[in-house]
Amino acid sequence: MRCCAWVLVLAIGCRKDEDQKSADKASEPPVSCVVDEELCAAFSSAWSQEEADAVCAELGGTAAECAEDELGRCLFEDGMEYVLYEMPPRDAESYCEYLRGVWLEPGEEPEDE
Numbered sequence: 001m002r003c004c005a006w007v008l009v010l011a012i013g014c015r016k017d018e019d020q021k022s023a024d025k026a027s028e029p030p031v032s033c034v035v036d037e038e039l040c041a042a043f044s045s046a047w048s049q050e051e052a053d054a055v056c057a058e059l060g061g062t063a064a065e066c067a068e069d070e071l072g073r074c075l076f077e078d079g080m081e082y083v084l085y086e087m088p089p090r091d092a093e094s095y096c097e098y099l100r101g102v103w104l105e106p107g108e109e110p111e112d113e
Contacts, residue, residue: 029043029045029047030049030052031052031063032063032066033052033062033063034061034065035056035059035061036061037085038084039082039085041059041080042073042082043055047079055080066083070084070106071086072084072096072103073106074092074096074103075104082101
């Protein structure tokens with residue numbers, strides 16, 4: 001009887017560690033998608049890696065981190081953002097508005113509603 005109780009305690013303890021590891025992994029955002037020299041798609045932690053990979057494939061991109069020298073970011077309601085580079089600033093902002101996103105300059109943070 002004692003042996004069974006210890007096995008049960010160990011099984012619950014191990015499962016708790018697995019749950020914590022999967023929760024930690026779930027809170028990490030997926031790898032970004034470099035589409036070309038003008039566009040990189042980044043994803044919030046609400047996205048799974050599988051969903052991000054599917055969008056990346058649709059865009060014809062490659063899973064990689066976005067570069068640092070962005071022109072600005074276009075945020076979407078679904079937690080995806082386009083990081084834009086190497087285009088005229090007005091074109092980038094207009095493109096974002098056309099896509100119905102929220103345009104942010106480098107270093108600018110979104111307003112909480």
